Amino acid sequence: MLVLDRDAAIDHWRRAEARIYPSVMVNAELYQQYIGVVRAVADELADVRSEDDLVVAWHERSDLVREVVSRSAPPMLALMDLGAVRDAAFCHRHRDLTREQGKALAAERLLRAKRDGAEWVVLFEDVTPLGSHTLEMHVASGRALHAAAELPLDAGRPKFTLEVVQLDPDDGAWRLDKAPPMPEQTFDTREEWEARIDQARVLFGKR
Incomplete structure (x- = not known):
């Protein structure tokens, strides 16, 4: 098997x-x-x-x-x-x-996360050698970390961003009627960006 x-x-x-x-x-x-x-x-x-x-x-x-x-x-x-x-x-x-099939995959991942009792679930992730784009939701509250990195092939400066948005905890749909719990922030280094993601996961990972 x-x-x-x-x-x-x-x-x-x-x-x-x-x-x-x-x-x-x-x-x-x-x-x-x-x-x-x-x-x-x-x-x-x-x-x-x-x-x-x-x-x-x-x-x-x-x-x-x-x-x-x-x-x-x-x-x-x-x-x-x-x-x-x-x-x-x-x-x-x-x-x-x-x-x-982004919407269907997100729904499938959310359902699996609820079934498994997971605290967080990655609803969407697009990763290439030139950057990444990730949406990770706190299952209970619907608050989600929307993180992106742009890594140019040339000598241009990388760009790292993070915002926290509100999703519907039932189906993962964006709540356009809700202001982002944390507006987009930009960081100069990957280390600073990753540290801020970890901090946001602790801060917003509450009911």
């Missing part, structure tokens, strides 16, 4: 994607071919419509990359890490799923 560890799989996919991105800094042509193959493999996963099914496909559909490269034959194939390509493609498809 296949035992799924969704969070571990997603983390693995993201690490693989992060290994590919630095290639843009040294070889733009290789990077473009990497991205082309990753997207082509992700397109082959268009029939996968849930996070759990994507993890199952990751375990079972081992020939995807071979099938794609046999059709496209990228010139710089010999320089590619095909294992990272495959995992990055699953990361790409997972990101598409969360965008396409």
Whole structure:
């Protein structure tokens, strides 16, 4: 019987994607071919419509990359890490799923968190090597940490933001009639941002 560890799989996919991105800094042509193959493999996963099914496909559909490269034959194939390509493609498809089915996935995660008695639940998370966007809700109160990071490839300055918003604790919907418990704040460093997230989780993690 296949035992799924969704969070571990997603983390693995993201690490693989992060290994590919630095290639843009040294070889733009290789990077473009990497991205082309990753997207082509992700397109082959268009029939996968849930996070759990994507993890199952990751375990079972081992020939995807071979099938794609046999059709496209990228010139710089010999320089590619095909294992990272495959995992990055699953990361790409997972990101598409969360965008396409964000509301349904958030409802599923909230239901699971209530069933498991979790204090906090991540309703939405979009992570790339260039930044992240996360919405984490306190299950009992509906208060949610909306955190974002922008990490440019060039020498531009990173941007880290955090706000606390009010969601409906029943279904996770945004309460547009409620002012944010904490308006958006901007931080200069990741360390300061992460420390403020931890503080906000303690401060707003109360009934």
